Amino acid sequence: MKWETVTSTIGQSVFALWNNGKQLVTLAFNNSSNAARIEFGDERRVFLVRKEGIFKSTNVLTNEYGVRIGHTGSVGTDSFVELENERLFYSIENDDREIHIFRDAAKSDPVAICELSVEEPAAGMPRKTFSDKTYYSLLMTLCWYLFQPVSQPKLALV
Secondary structure (H helix, E strand, O other): EEEEEEEEEEEEEEEEEEOOOOOEEEEEEOOOOOEEEEEEOOOOEEEEEEOOOOOOOOEEEEEOOOOOEEEEEOOOOOEEEEEEOOEEEEEOOOOEEEEEEEOOOOOOEEEEEEEEEEOOOOOOOOOOOOOHHHHHHHHHHHHHOOOOOOOOOOOOOO
16 A cells, blocks of 8 residues: 655645555645545545644544544554554554554554655755654554445455
């Protein structure tokens, strides 16, 4: 699987999730409002990605009605995304270019590996890191998609 930048304007980026030449999901993320607009199949959803906690270290995903449906966190050195009361662990590999998703903290058998083919910054501009809100919207959307009934039979999308 692979996230690719479709278009990017000031404050908004549009990404497409591809698998074997087929577009699975489209994500339009607005940096100023933290709104993630997701389309796949006939379904269109709006999610908000925001930071919570004492040190603003937890990224939270809420639906269009403000109901919290997921969050990120860590247990020791293992990072996870929790959606619908199920945890998926993840690791960032290849200089922030790949996300590996695992069912358990042992990280032995990946459920999905997703490349990040996002646009490079202009010359002289700092490179985005995974702590950026946009990257977390890509991670949360990928995990959300893995929980959808359409992807359940083929959950191992490696």
